[in-house]
Amino acid sequence: MTEMNMVQAINGTLDMAMAKDSSIILLGEDIGVDGGVFRVTDGLQKKYGAERVIDTPLVELGIVGMAIGMALSGLKPIPEIQFQDFIFTAMDQIINQAAKIRYRSGGEYTVPMVLRTPYGGGIRGGIYHSQSGEAYFAHTAGLTVVTPSNPSDAKGLLLSSIDYGDPVIFLEPKKLYRSMKMEVKEGDYRVPLRKAAVVREGDEVTAITYGSMVPLVKSTFEKNNVNGDIIDLRTILPMDIEAIVHSVEKTGRVVIVHEAPRTAGMGAEISAAITERALESLLAPILRVTGPDSPFPYRLEEYYMPNENRIMKAVNKLMEYR
């Protein structure tokens, strides 16, 4: 057990996995000699060579396309997109290729690939270095969308993703890269995909969240003595509907928290899925605390991101309802 931040946890996990399995290949912009702009791949090229930790030209669709081809030929590629904001030129490769190859080939071809990319705000990156695009991926059958909320989960989820067999979009909350440290177990352990974690328990309200927002919701609940469940989805697609419904049936009050813009975001799906299954349990409307439906500002970033105040406003509204 060592105290480490998420960057160190992911770096160590990649290192461990690569040492064991020579079919794992990393590729991306500035990930080799430079060790990645967030230093997540630091030292790995030195250790495993430029053939396994590939500095690519500046072309996201090429990075993803190449990774798909490697996966089709028996390797386990882990491509990195430097910022999730820059993934959109690769959307055809992701939506039309990676997500659909198993299906369209009747299972003859599969794409075991883990696409890592930092997402979200919190580093004053402005419009193009802060986006949270999970809903674009979550609407795409064939993809599996994962996001860790702490260093220890990052390791366990990443190891599960590498062995998963289908393409995983692994969204790393860059706000948490260095802002929290925790004990991370040594050796191989897995955090299962498609399973949520209840990271705090209580009776009166259910907060459903993931990734960068988990520590914020936790600290908000702790500071304000909110008597509620906090569900960390961990896997966004497919989400763990049982864990959600189980909690909602207990509490009857739901707040969903994410950074991404509200409209047609993941909060909508969570809300809709709950209403379909647990309408009778609801004691109040399901509320969403999210980024607003605008691009992400630079100087006024703190107004964009959900915060304690907004979460508590929603919780209070839920508690006071009727």
Add this chain to the structure above:
Amino acid sequence: MTEMNMVQAINGTLDMAMAKDSSIILLGEDIGVDGGVFRVTDGLQKKYGAERVIDTPLVELGIVGMAIGMALSGLKPIPEIQFQDFIFTAMDQIINQAAKIRYRSGGEYTVPMVLRTPYGGGIRGGIYHSQSGEAYFAHTAGLTVVTPSNPSDAKGLLLSSIDYGDPVIFLEPKKLYRSMKMEVKEGDYRVPLRKAAVVREGDEVTAITYGSMVPLVKSTFEKNNVNGDIIDLRTILPMDIEAIVHSVEKTGRVVIVHEAPRTAGMGAEISAAITERALESLLAPILRVTGPDSPFPYRLEEYYMPNENRIMKAVNKLMEYR
């Protein structure tokens, strides 16, 4: 007034608009000499010349990028993407450029452009000629997403879109291109954006739908004497929340119908928005009749698409609830 199908209505509308305004330029693959693979732009190059009806090379991101640049320089481009399935290489231009230029430039630059593209199933196009991607666009602040459900609306919505001033994603339900004819008024008339239409009225249930599914929901309600409202969104983003809530408060029962896969689709947003505002009015869970969370099959297309049977199953479930 002339009877016409949607292809004829759009063709005539483009013709009328181009005759009046020389700043309107069409561009896309095979739209000129060939008149478009669905013949929507037939005859327009002959009439307005190859400078105004541009046959472009095979590059969707270039088509959209060029259209944005034209718009920035005072023209009113109407790019066509041959099938919505092929729009994904242009997603960066759409999400990061078109949608964000007004905001990022403090309003100095704007993008008055109408991006037309046929979407959806119903022509046995299989995985890559049948997708309904409206949710990808609807999650993107800065875009306006419009889809007509009949020839007359197609004309009025298109004319409104051309004058709108911000980028419009104009989704044409290819299933309806030739499958229905109706009277279309001559001359200039507008169907307003951001406003839904109630295309059938009733008291017991509200169906919310748009585009290709509207005629199906209508015929289903008619055939089965369902006593319900049918709301045709017309504009998907931003949707007409007042029309929705107004109807739900009356009926208390909601079924949402779209072709796109369910998870994180528009149905989720509609459902979530209703629960936020009208929980107390709900007499039953909100149900979604949608495409399943899989790619779109070729031979078994009819199993993928929502149909009368599935809609009635949902309606009956709503009526029988409690």
Add this chain to the structure above:
Amino acid sequence: MPEVEKSEEKSRLIKAYTAVILSRTLDRKIVTSQRQGRVGFYTPTMGQETLQIGASMALEAKDLIYGYYRDVPFMLHRGVPMENIINQIMGNRDDSALGRQMPSHYSDKKRNFMSVQSPVAAHLPVAVGAAYAQKYRKTGAVVIATFGEGSTSTPDFHAAMNMAAVFNLPLVFLCENNGWAISLPVEKQTIAEIWTKAAAYGMRGLRVNGNDMLETYEVVKEAVKRAREGKGPTLIDAISFRMGPHSTSDDPTKYRTETVDEGSDRDPVVVTEKLLKAKGFIDDKLVESIKTKAQKIVDEKFEECAKIPAPDPKTAFEGVYAETTWMLEEEVRDIL
């Protein structure tokens, strides 16, 4: 040329010619069947037979093909059973992809023919990754990727060309330059000759007369050899002509004036017959018998495949993931 070699060449070329005829015969059959409503859609291959078969002759079994929707002759020569192709077009129960894809989207993993997709050129960066894997794993296999000249305008072509060159991969880019991308002639697609585009990536670029099967074979063979020896990728611009419409949905009279008719001097079937006759490998009698046999095979196979029923409806919603999702299970319960 020594007798043994000569006889080897003869049997190789007769095999190739037979594939040309089989392809052409099958092509005609499918187009006709489409008009009769027995097939939903099809992209004819007429005019591109020899360039594909010339290329196929240059490959080994272990080599990988990232092809596109017009590669039926390539597949037939490579040994893909004709019924696999017809079953795909029918989308029936025996189609390896279970009728999920539109016609002309073939796949045959056994013969290393990668599943074809629709967004043109999207398979090219994927082919680059496959080539990287061959190099990394030292399999000795070469990847060949085919695509139309219209596809060179795409983002994917650019990404693939540059990366293949930068990583010096065992990859051959074979552009099936048939002069048209649906209605757009190559002169409006791009101003440069296709083969000259290679230089922009520091790659070797060559042009070849695709209607000459032997010339194509030689050029591809050399490119494959270089690739196998670690000398990097090549772009080959194989000039041909799309004799048919773009697809069965297309009406080329709207845009095309020049045509190449079957049986004319530029028809690759005619070119090949002349070539093989000049070599003394075939005569009218053999031609006749090959054609008759081809027609018989095609007719029989087609009717056999036409009898195979549609896949079970539940298969339309299987195989999205190794393990299905609860959402899909729930949705399917509603549908079936």
Add this chain to the structure above:
Amino acid sequence: MPEVEKSEEKSRLIKAYTAVILSRTLDRKIVTSQRQGRVGFYTPTMGQETLQIGASMALEAKDLIYGYYRDVPFMLHRGVPMENIINQIMGNRDDSALGRQMPSHYSDKKRNFMSVQSPVAAHLPVAVGAAYAQKYRKTGAVVIATFGEGSTSTPDFHAAMNMAAVFNLPLVFLCENNGWAISLPVEKQTIAEIWTKAAAYGMRGLRVNGNDMLETYEVVKEAVKRAREGKGPTLIDAISFRMGPHSTSDDPTKYRTETVDEGSDRDPVVVTEKLLKAKGFIDDKLVESIKTKAQKIVDEKFEECAKIPAPDPKTAFEGVYAETTWMLEEEVRDIL
């Protein structure tokens, strides 16, 4: 050269040199301020001054610039007020984009300098559309688009180059080839020389020594002239060197061995001083006075701009559309 021309040349070059010095001085100021925590982020321009200013000299007021995040010298020479640049970097109330964009994402519509965005090269297809509009509307304006050499690997570069050539547009592609894309040297970005990529599109491609302001000026001038005359686009590969880090977040010691120091022979400031001294246009005294004045201006402007407060919070959620949406209104009520 007649006296009048000579004196015109002199004043033009002194204006240009002054812009070089102003840029360099401002660059140093912002980098220092960033280290002091007074600025959030910045992409230094050091090393690319003369190529930009040489290009700027070749343009008319009506011409359009589709630039990128390193184009401060270009803007300063073109007459963009320095406070506009600093206000953008501060993201304060007087920034025309209201602090919505990261530093180095400038915009100045009055001087036809298009709003800069982050995804590299995404402005290139947009520039093509702008050039199409100029041609269509017969404005006589030319569009110049700048970008780094790393950006040539992107899909957007490919799309833009091909379309500009196919439509024969009044467009100059100016590649600011500083040798690096963050940590990737140009040799690993692509194997071909950047200027040779033009041929793949049937476009003219030229290389120029970007550190030579006059050479750059002449080459760009000629390309602009051709563009204006309807002779089509040109790609110019302007060789320079990124003297600083990629950005203030970057540590080039991790990857870079070769460096070009300020004051060394390859520093464009030094090159330009030599050039103008040889022409007899400047002497040590004038240099001294220009530098002192530049420092004073920069210091003053910086402090003035630093005093300007942040934009009103509500502005962060305005201007997404001509008419706002009900969702955003509702959300903002919750936030403010």
